[in-house]
Amino acid sequence: NAGVTQTPKFQVLKTGQSMTLQCAQDMNHNSxxxxxxxxxxxxxxxxxxxxxxxxxxxxxxxGYNVSRLNKREFSLRLESAAPSQTSVYFCASRRPGxxxxxxxxxxxxxxxxxxxxx
Amino acid sequence: EDKVVQSPLSLVVHEGDTVTLNCSYEVxxxxxxxxxxxxxxxxxxxxxxxxxxIEKKSGRLSSILDKKELFSILNITATQTGDSxxxxxxxxGSRTSYDKVIFGPGTSLSVIP
Numbered sequence: 439n440a441g442v443t444q445t446p447k448f449q450v451l452k453t454g455q456s457m458t459l460q461c462a463q464d465m466n467h468n469s470x471x472x473x474x475x476x477x478x479x480x481x482x483x484x485x486x487x488x489x490x491x492x493x494x495x496x497x498x499x500x501g502y503n504v505s506r507l508n509k510r511e512f513s514l515r516l517e518s519a520a521p522s523q524t525s526v527y528f529c530a531s532r533r534p535g536x537x538x539x540x541x542x543x544x545x546x547x548x549x550x551x552x553x554x555x556x
Numbered sequence: 557e558d559k560v561v562q563s564p565l566s567l568v569v570h571e572g573d574t575v576t577l578n579c580s581y582e583v584x585x586x587x588x589x590x591x592x593x594x595x596x597x598x599x600x601x602x603x604x605x606x607x608x609x610i611e612k613k614s615g616r617l618s619s620i621l622d623k624k625e626l627f628s629i630l631n632i633t634a635t636q637t638g639d640s641x642x643x644x645x646x647x648x649g650s651r652t653s654y655d656k657v658i659f660g661p662g663t664s665l666s667v668i669p
Contacts, residue, residue, distance in 0.1 A: 469655045478565070480644055481599070481659040488655040497658060528598060532657075544590055545646075545657060547598035 440464050442548035444529050450554045451519045459514040459551050461529030469532045470512035471545065472496075472504060474525040481528065487512055519555045527551045558583045560647050560660035568666045573635050577663045579645030580627040587649040589621055589628050594642045594662070602630070602643075635667045 442463045451457060463470065468489045473481040473496075483496030485504040493504050501523060503515045512531075516523060530545040559582045569575055581589065588606045592599035603612045605621035605628060612619050616635075621628045632639055642662040649656065 471657065473659070478661060480560075480562075480661040481646075483656065483658050486656060494656070496656065532655075544592075544601040544604055545599075546601075549598055 444548035448552050456517050462511045463531040467531035467533045471530040472514045473528045521555045524555045562660035566664040574633045577630040581647045583647045583649050585649040590646045592644040637667050640667045
């Protein structure tokens with residue numbers, strides 16, 4: 439199994455350019471997530487999707503849009519990149535617990551995309 | 557507002573020392589607390605805690621949750637240089653969705669020989 443894959447691994451953009459980060463998982467997980475990681479700030483949640491067809495804002499959604507294309511894929515779009523969006527972006531997925539009192543499950547992370555905006 | 561706080565933010569110890577990492581949280585509709593280890597790449601899962609007072613153990617690592625006081629600790633005994641990493645605490649649950657998972661800033665642990 440490939441797990442969670444992300445493309446591209448590295449990207450350099452100029453201010454104002456747009457791009458889409460791709461994420462796919464082959465584990466039949468319902469929930470998918472986009473995080474950004476900056477030095478000393480842990481992982482900050484940008485958007486998440488609890489199931490196909492639904493998306494919700496996380497802690498830092500401004501400047502981003504997402505699409506949950508199908509159960510496998512969850513993309514993150516920067517419409518007009520800014521230097522403040524220079525970061526490492528991680529995608530993650532998770533399968534839900536089975537019922538309210540069942541055990542819950544950890545997230546599986548992709549390898550990350552290192553984005554630099556000049 | 558949902559929040560996860562970790563302390564200390566960084567720590568330097570010698571091999572063989574025991575360390576305790578702290579995580580406190582404020583989240584509505586709490587569902588679980590998770591610990592991850594991050595070396596140079598993506599985080600890897602360590603523990604998931606859902607019930608107070610039940611210790612989870614894996615080798616030299618252990619963790620426990622206190623849902624009344626809203627905190628968790630991660631203990632590492634007999635530290636080794638391979639334990640050097642950032643340790644991340646995450647909490648699941650929110651006012652609107654159980655699926656929201658937010659992270660703390662992490663504790664950077666350096667173990668020196």
